[in-house]
Amino acid sequence: MSVDGLIEEFGVMNAVGVDRDTREAVEAFMFREAELLDGGQFREWLGLLDPDIRYVVPVRTTREDSAGWVGAIAHWNDDYTGLEMRVLRGETDFSWAESPRSRTRHFVSNIRTTAGPGAEELTVRSNLLFFRSRGDSGRWELLSAERVDVLRRTDDSLRLARREVLLDHSTLPIDNLSVFL
Numbered sequence: 001m002s003v004d005g006l007i008e009e010f011g012v013m014n015a016v017g018v019d020r021d022t023r024e025a026v027e028a029f030m031f032r033e034a035e036l037l038d039g040g041q042f043r044e045w046l047g048l049l050d051p052d053i054r055y056v057v058p059v060r061t062t063r064e065d066s067a068g069w070v071g072a073i074a075h076w077n078d079d080y081t082g083l084e085m086r087v088l089r090g091e092t093d094f095s096w097a098e099s100p101r102s103r104t105r106h107f108v109s110n111i112r113t114t115a116g117p118g119a120e121e122l123t124v125r126s127n128l129l130f131f132r133s134r135g136d137s138g139r140w141e142l143l144s145a146e147r148v149d150v151l152r153r154t155d156d157s158l159r160l161a162r163r164e165v166l167l168d169h170s171t172l173p174i175d176n177l178s179v180f181l
Contacts, residue, residue: 018113018122026113026124026151029158034106037180042087045180046080050152050159053080057165057181075177076165086180095178102179105131108147120153121161128165130181132174141174143167145181 018026029048036045057075060068078086089095107129116123130143150162165181 018115022122023111023113025158026122027111029151030108030111030124030126033160034108037106038104040101042090042180046084046087048158048160049080049083050161051080053083053161053163054078055083055163057167057177060167060170062170075167075172083180100135102132102134104179106181107131116150116152118152122151122153122158124149124151128181130179132179143169143172143174143181147181 033045033048036042036048055076055078057077059073059075062068108126109129110125110127112125114123115121124147126147126149128143128145128147130145131140132142133140145168146166148162148164148166149160151158152161
């Protein structure tokens with residue numbers, strides 16, 4: 001399945017632009033989210049999520065006769081409860097994948113906002129460069145991806161209702177995928 005096919009399947013394809021105030025609010029939301037994730041404020045990050053969120057990181061393949069994505073499996077395919085459980089597990093002594101805890105930077109760029117699939121929704125495409133270091137070694141890890149998000153307007157804020165992280169890697173160049181992208 002192609003990237004456009006995945007996007008159409010999840011109902012986020014629309015080419016209608018948005019006004020400057022909306023675009024600035026979306027950018028502020030995206031940068032605040034990155035700040036919370038990089039600061040390890042994961043419970044506060046949960047507050048940015050819509051209760052019916054779907055967070056998907058599909059598996060990418062490299063084949064000449066394929067569009068590049070495996071539709072049936074994913075690195076992550078979580079709802080709010082799954083994301084909350086990841087946050088809660090990270091606060092325990094049993095979060096071995098995050099021991100020592102990752103030091104991260106989310107570099108979010110090329111933010112493009114259009115009208116979303118629903119009346120109170122926005123589709124946001126962005127590029128992500130994710131940096132991680134751990135422990136005292138000089139070793140570090142990078143991931144790059146395109147994120148396709150649906151933000152839902154509420155009375156006083158925006159909420160992340162859907163995130164699809166389209167990694168540029170078919171083989172992950174990191175030890176584990178224990179971090180939020």
